[in-house]
Amino acid sequence: MSRTPLDTVDNAAATPDVELPWAELGLKKDEYERVVEILGRRPTGAELAMYSVMWSEHCSYKSSKVHLRQFGEKAPQSDAMLVGIGENAGVVDVGQGYAVTFKVESHNHPSYVEPYQGAATGVGGIVRDIIAMGARPVAVVDPLRFGAADHPDTKRVLPGVVAGIGGYGNCLGLPNIGGEVVFDACYQGNPLVNAGAIGVMRHEDIHLAKASGAGNKVILYGARTGGDGIGGASILASETFDDAKPSKRPAVQVGDPFQEKLLIECTLEAFQEKLVVGIQDLGAAGLSCATSELASNGSGGMRVTLDDVPLRDSTLSPEEILMSESQERMCAVVEPEKVDRFLEICEKWDVIATVIGEVTDGDRLEIFWHGGKIVDVDPRTVAHDGPVYERPYARPDWQDALQADDANKLPRPATAEELREQVLKLVASPNQASKKWITSQYDHFVQGNTVLAQPEDSGMIRVDEETGLGVAIATDGNGRYAKLDPYTGAQLALAEAYRNVATTGAKPLAVSDCLNFGSPEDPAVMWQFAEAVRGLADGCLQLGTPVTGGNVSLYNQTGEAAIHPTPVVAVLGVIDDVARRTPVAFQEEGQLLYLLGDTSEEFGGSAWSQVVHDHLGGLPPKVDLERERLLAEILISASRDGMIDSAHDLSDGGLIQAVVESALLGEKGARLIVPDGLDAFTFLLSESAGRALVAVPRSEELRFTDMCGARGLPATRIGVVDGDSVDIQGEFTLSLAELREAHENTIPALLA
Amino acid sequence: MTARIGVVTFPGSLDDRDTRRAITLAGAEPVALWHKDKDLKQVDAVVLPGGFSYGDYLRAGAISRFSPVMESVIGQAKAGLPVLGICNGFQVLTEAHLLPGGMLGNDHLHFICRDQKLRVENAGTAWTGDYRQGQEIHIPLKNMDGRYVADEYTLDKLEAEGRVVFRYLDVNPNGSLRDIAGITNEAGNVVGLMPHPEHAVEPLIGTGRTDGLPFFTSILKKLVNA
Numbered sequence: 001m002s003r004t005p006l007d008t009v010d011n012a013a014a015t016p017d018v019e020l021p022w023a024e025l026g027l028k029k030d031e032y033e034r035v036v037e038i039l040g041r042r043p044t045g046a047e048l049a050m051y052s053v054m055w056s057e058h059c060s061y062k063s064s065k066v067h068l069r070q071f072g073e074k075a076p077q078s079d080a081m082l083v084g085i086g087e088n089a090g091v092v093d094v095g096q097g098y099a100v101t102f103k104v105e106s107h108n109h110p111s112y113v114e115p116y117q118g119a120a121t122g123v124g125g126i127v128r129d130i131i132a133m134g135a136r137p138v139a140v141v142d143p144l145r146f147g148a149a150d151h152p153d154t155k156r157v158l159p160g161v162v163a164g165i166g167g168y169g170n171c172l173g174l175p176n177i178g179g180e181v182v183f184d185a186c187y188q189g190n191p192l193v194n195a196g197a198i199g200v201m202r203h204e205d206i207h208l209a210k211a212s213g214a215g216n217k218v219i220l221y222g223a224r225t226g227g228d229g230i231g232g233a234s235i236l237a238s239e240t241f242d243d244a245k246p247s248k249r250p251a252v253q254v255g256d257p258f259q260e261k262l263l264i265e266c267t268l269e270a271f272q273e274k275l276v277v278g279i280q281d282l283g284a285a286g287l288s289c290a291t292s293e294l295a296s297n298g299s300g301g302m303r304v305t306l307d308d309v310p311l312r313d314s315t316l317s318p319e320e321i322l323m324s325e326s327q328e329r330m331c332a333v334v335e336p337e338k339v340d341r342f343l344e345i346c347e348k349w350d351v352i353a354t355v356i357g358e359v360t361d362g363d364r365l366e367i368f369w370h371g372g373k374i375v376d377v378d379p380r381t382v383a384h385d386g387p388v389y390e391r392p393y394a395r396p397d398w399q400d401a402l403q404a405d406d407a408n409k410l411p412r413p414a415t416a417e418e419l420r421e422q423v424l425k426l427v428a429s430p431n432q433a434s435k436k437w438i439t440s441q442y443d444h445f446v447q448g449n450t451v452l453a454q455p456e457d458s459g460m461i462r463v464d465e466e467t468g469l470g471v472a473i474a475t476d477g478n479g480r481y482a483k484l485d486p487y488t489g490a491q492l493a494l495a496e497a498y499r500n501v502a503t504t505g506a507k508p509l510a511v512s513d514c515l516n517f518g519s520p521e522d523p524a525v526m527w528q529f530a531e532a533v534r535g536l537a538d539g540c541l542q543l544g545t546p547v548t549g550g551n552v553s554l555y556n557q558t559g560e561a562a563i564h565p566t567p568v569v570a571v572l573g574v575i576d577d578v579a580r581r582t583p584v585a586f587q588e589e590g591q592l593l594y595l596l597g598d599t600s601e602e603f604g605g606s607a608w609s610q611v612v613h614d615h616l617g618g619l620p621p622k623v624d625l626e627r628e629r630l631l632a633e634i635l636i637s638a639s640r641d642g643m644i645d646s647a648h649d650l651s652d653g654g655l656i657q658a659v660v661e662s663a664l665l666g667e668k669g670a671r672l673i674v675p676d677g678l679d680a681f682t683f684l685l686s687e688s689a690g691r692a693l694v695a696v697p698r699s700e701e702l703r704f705t706d707m708c709g710a711r712g713l714p715a716t717r718i719g720v721v722d723g724d725s726v727d728i729q730g731e732f733t734l735s736l737a738e739l740r741e742a743h744e745n746t747i748p749a750l751l752a
Numbered sequence: 753m754t755a756r757i758g759v760v761t762f763p764g765s766l767d768d769r770d771t772r773r774a775i776t777l778a779g780a781e782p783v784a785l786w787h788k789d790k791d792l793k794q795v796d797a798v799v800l801p802g803g804f805s806y807g808d809y810l811r812a813g814a815i816s817r818f819s820p821v822m823e824s825v826i827g828q829a830k831a832g833l834p835v836l837g838i839c840n841g842f843q844v845l846t847e848a849h850l851l852p853g854g855m856l857g858n859d860h861l862h863f864i865c866r867d868q869k870l871r872v873e874n875a876g877t878a879w880t881g882d883y884r885q886g887q888e889i890h891i892p893l894k895n896m897d898g899r900y901v902a903d904e905y906t907l908d909k910l911e912a913e914g915r916v917v918f919r920y921l922d923v924n925p926n927g928s929l930r931d932i933a934g935i936t937n938e939a940g941n942v943v944g945l946m947p948h949p950e951h952a953v954e955p956l957i958g959t960g961r962t963d964g965l966p967f968f969t970s971i972l973k974k975l976v977n978a
Contacts, residue, residue: 166863170894171804173766258764258807350763441863443894445951445958446802448770462957465773579956752860 007045008372016042025052031387038381046367046374049319050382053285054292057554060386063520064552067530070537071547078546080509083206088129088281089199090548091206092510094574098463099203100471101133104143104196104514104570106553110252111193115160120168120255122195124327127172127260128281131267132330134207135199138447139461140169142179142195143475143514143568147188149430149750154183157191158438158751164255165195166441171257172264175450176442177459179475180568183430186479189558194514194551196570198473200463205271209280210297211333214361216277218294218302219339220287221346221353222263222329226312229253229286229325259328259351266349267330275342278333288322288382290331291357292365295379298333301364302379304357318369333359393526403484405617407603412681419681420732422612424742426685427660429611432653433746434664451578455661457500457649462578470578474500474571477516478652479564480605481620486528487535490567491623494539495689496651497571502632503649503692505582505639506573511540513550513569518562520554528565529554536567542625545571580640586666586721587645592701593670593719595655596631596708597691599678606687607653627690627713634713635692643696643704650691655718656684656726658693660739663726669736671727672719680731683718695721755975757968758785758795760825760841762816766803767838767950774950775799778968780975787819796975797834797878798825800841802894802948812855812897813843822848834878834971835942839895842934842944851935851944852910853902858895859927867959868893868947869921870933874914877940878974882966889963891947893925893933898946900928900935910935918945 012018022032025048035043035051043051057063072085082099083091089103107122123140130137142165147154169176174197211218229252270276278298280290287309295302306318312326334342339355346353360366365382367375413419426432435455444453451470452460458474476496482489494511501508513536518525540547556563575581603609604618638644646666648658663669674680696704708715725735757775759782761768772782783795787805792798805816816822822844829835829850837845845851858864867890872883883889902910907930910916918934926946934945949964951957 163862170863170896171764171766171807173803256807258804258809261764261766261804440865443863443865445865445892445894445948446766446770448767448773448951448954448957450958451956581956 006370006372008374009044009376012044013041018042020045020048022048022052026056027052031055034387039377044374045319046322047377049323050288050292050375053288053323054382055386059285059289061552062387063389063391063554064529065388066390067533070533074537074541075546076541076544078544081546081548085547085549088132088209090510090512091133092548092572094463094469094471096464096467096469097202098469099201099206100198100572101130101135102196102198102473102512102570102572103129103549104194104475104512104568105551106514106516107193107195108190108516108553108556111161112157112189112191114252115157116164117252117254119161119164119193121253121327122193123165123168124255124260125283126195126197127174128283128330130197130199131264132207132209132279132281133199134205134271135201136268137174137197137199137264138449139177139198139459140174140196141177141459141473141475143477144179145182145184145187145192145566147191148185149183151188153188155751161191161193162438162441168255168257170443172261173446175444175446175453177444177450177453177461178473179454181435181438184479184564186564190556190563192516192566194568196475198461198471207271207276207279209293210278211294211302211359212298212300213277213335214300214359216333216335216359217339217355218304218357218359219332219334219342219353220309220329220356221332221351223256223259223326224310224312224352225321225324226326227316227320227324230320230323253325253327255327262349262351263328263330266346266351269345270342273341275334275338276332277335280331282329282331284325286322286324292379292382294331294333295365296383298359301360301362302357303360304367306367306369308354308356310352310354318374391520391526392523393530394523395527396524402617403619407606407609407615407618408601410603410609410613410615416731420734423656423684424734426607426611426653427657427739428742428746430746430750432607432657434744435747436744437747437752451581452504452583456584457503458506460504460506460575460578460581468577468579470575472501472504472506472573472575475568476500477566477568478605479566480610480616482532482567483564483616484605484618484620486531486565488620488623489565490532490535491539492620492689493567493569494536495623495625495628496649497569498543498545498628498632499649499692501571501573502635503582503647505580505636506575507636508545508571508573508632510572511545511547511569513547513567515552516556516563516566516568517554518557522562525562532565532567536569539625543629582639582644582647584648584662584665585646586662586668586695589668589721591645591695591697591721592717593721594694594696595691595716595718596634596694596713597627598714599682599686599688599691601682602686602688608685621687621689624690630711630713631690631692634708634711637707638704643700644694645697646695648693650693652687654685654687655693659726660743662693663736664740664743668721669723669725670719671722671729673729675716675718680728755780755796755972756783757971758783758792758798760785760787760798760800760821762787762803762805762819764803764805764807765801767801767948771799771801771950774953774968777953778965778972780968780972785821787821790820790824792824792828797971800837800844802839802841805840805844813840813847816844817847826850829942832939832941836879836967837944838948838950839946842946843897845942845944850942851937852906853900855897856899856901857897858899863896864925865894866925868925870918870947871921873919874917874936877917877936877943879943879967879970880917881970881974888921890959890961891949891964892951892959893947895946898926898928900932902929917943
């Protein structure tokens with residue numbers, strides 16, 4: 001970028017004809033013209049840098065905004081919501097004076113370019129969002145999607161991503177309690193690395209990103225600013241990868257978890273002493289984002305002296321300083337008389353802190369460099385008035401053919417022996433196999449409050465040691481279902497996460513989402529997006545769980561090939577006493593197995609159709625959200641009143657997958673009888689939604705079945721916990737040893 | 753009376769709060785100690801907790817060993833103050849030469865988090881009195897650099913003097929020589945181990961076992977009866 005002489009505001013006004021590299025910075029022509037119109041002159045280089053990153057797809061949601069509004073318009077009434085969409089993360093009341101903040105974000109593109117750092121800084125970014133709300137981070141979750149498990153590049157990307165998540169999260173002292181790992185060829189060049197985090201605070205500690213009170217100081221603290229991640233937001237996250245373009249490695253940031261750990265402790269100490277008026281983390285778009293958002297959310301303006309920003313590299317230009325995405329930095333607004341104490345706390349933790357500006361009376365964001373004014377903008381035009389696109393969308397012409405290619409008509413196993421082989425193949429397939437090799441690289445125990453962690457249905461953290469109050473979180477998504485029908489697919493993801501939270505005994509409260517799609521410039525992709533958002537918003541309204549925030553990741557495509565539409569949904573729940581939680585593992589021999597819900601022939605998008613036939617077609621399972629709600633109520637009541645000792649949600653892989661997992665985790669087998677009216681194949685492998693497997697102590701059977709009967713939930717006794725094999729009576733038997741070998745050896749054999 | 757047990761917080765310590773909780777659950781009084789502070793606040797024993805002190809970007813524990821608090825810990829440990837080093841704390845103790853040998857990266861090159869089976873080989877130290885000799889216990893393990901190494905002479909000496917306190921059973925999770933999970937000094941007041949007893953003190957939390965609690969009750973009994 002040309003910058004001699006210094007491109008000040010005055011200089012820009014005097015030289016209207018200077019051409020700026022707006023296209024190289026990712027702006028479209030009409031967007032650049034809009035900037036000129038807003039300013040009434042050409043922007044300075046620094047202003048262009050700010051607008052270009054803040055108006056990028058990643059920061060401005062320009063393609064998705066018109067659809068995302070539904071989350072607000074259709075939001076269900078909820079007393080639990082304390083802070084909604086638009087802040088760094090949503091905040092939910094969980095009772096007893098506690099509030100919980102949680103959010104899921106994507107770090108997809110960087111993780112493909114540089115798996116370790118891409119994934120590591122994804123964790124770092126989401127954790128800073130949590131701190132910025134005033135909360136202590138208490139757990140992380142990681143929904144991950146990769147290309148085919150046996151593709152050579154998966155062996156490059158996956159181990160790097162997993163090591164990066166572990167390397168960063170473990171070093172921060174955050175237990176990793178959930179997430180998913182899914183393989184599908186559609187993610188080959190576009191792995192999805194989503195990262196979620198939960199934080200806990202008292203109600204009175206909620207902080208917001210706003211700068212108010214003229215004269216208050218703006219303090220930048222944390223790492224020095226370097227040349228890493230420059231233009232990451234605009235170039236990396238907002239354009240489709242193309243083989244012909246040069247390597248994008250320099251645009252990926254590098255993380256330092258130790259610095260972030262200090263940042264957490266130092267920020268929480270400053271909160272505790274009530275030193276902070278407003279706070280914002282520096283993530284995508286760095287200082288451009290932090291200053292413009294803080295200023296535009298507050299009552300006044302802001303003046304910043306860029307020369308005061310501590311640098312790692314003294315040759316950085318002011319544009320680069322504004323765009324840098326160096327990690328582990330935060331920006332706080334502090335009253336003048338509290339600045340000394342704030343700086344003292346930073347010093348205690350060896351964190352560099354510098355006053356870089358102050359809140360002003362006006363409504364302008366002014367930034368100075370070497371005495372010259374290089375930015376003079378209305379911060380709202382940078383942060384909130386980005387372009388909004390009504391992208392054209394249209395149902396793809398192949399959708400009908402895809403749905404007509406009915407998976408229910410695929411050849412089914414003809415004999416019990418063939419069914420046995422297919423079940424064994426299924427539980428050993430990469431998507432259904434144990435992910436222990438991956439999750440054992442994450443710390444589950446740190447902080448000493450982990451009640452449940454993967455492979456449980458939801459992760460659960462104790463919030464209060466005295467009362468046992470806890471929170472649970474589950475993340476789910478199924479790109480195959482969403483490809484067949486994005487509206488239903490998004491609702492299935494919601495239903496599964498909702499069910500997973502209830503299965504462990506917690507009451508679902510609120511939703512965060514990470515919407516991963518291809519290029520919004522493709523009308524077919526845009527239709528998938530619009531349908532998924534509509535489905536999710538409708539579903540959340542019906543279940544009474546508001547969306548509190550989330551993230552959209554577009555341009556997940558290489559050339560013409562987009563990923564499956566992949567809405568990932570996180571549901572947060574609360575449990576009054578974690579002692580009442582229900583685990584997945586079978587606990588005691590002799591307990592009765594009940595299948596809750598209805599099973600019909602639903603194989604579209606199923607694991608069986610993928611593993612046995614390499615097929616994707618037909619319709620996904622039907623969704624009945626009223627049934628999901630009833631099932632959840634039964635699971636929560638049964639958990640609270642001690643009527644069930646283990647429970648497992650039924651989803652991909654169907655009943656047999658749930659039985660195998662519960663058996664292997666509990667080291668106890670099961671004898672099952674195919675119920676009247678079902679064939680063994682459908683019984684074991686259908687993926688009908690709204691179902692769960694529960695183990696009921698004999699002494700509780702009557703009470704439990706009475707409750708289900710009274711509430712109108714179908715409950716079918718299908719067997720008993722027993723022995724050291726999974727025995728489908730009259731069909732086949734699989735020993736636990738054989739199942740364990742099949743289920744647990746796949747991932748290490750592919751990746752270790 | 754009860755005992756006051758100090759827990760040091762280095763920058764990057766992660767399990768300091770958990771360790772203080774474990775001490776409370778055992779009935780003793782936890783005292784927070786700060787790495788920049790030489791003052792040990794007259795505690796009766798010290799725990800160096802797990803974590804990645806100073807980021808562990810150099811050798812694990814190599815920088816912490818030179819912190820002001822460690823000057824006092826080293827001096828007093830030599831005079832008999834009971835000291836327990838857990839994971840990163842164990843690494844600090846070897847770097848400080850309070851315990852022999854050192855830790856290298858896990859042989860499989862990955863971070864490992866698992867419920868680890870151990871055998872108590874020495875129930876006579878300040879921190880293991882509440883275990884039975886030969887008792888088999890499960891304690892969570894989580895580390896990147898947990899491979900215990902020392903020269904043959906040192907290993908033979910440790911074995912001969914009964915100073916191997918814990919040994920990994922069933923699985924050696926990191927390639928530690930002779931399956932060593934924890935050791936003690938000649939006097940038996942300083943103990944270091946890689947697994948995390950503070951994560952196994954409550955029936956509902958973590959692995960759901962309480963096999964780690966005796967560490968903290970052992971030291972309490974020893975101090976109160978002294």
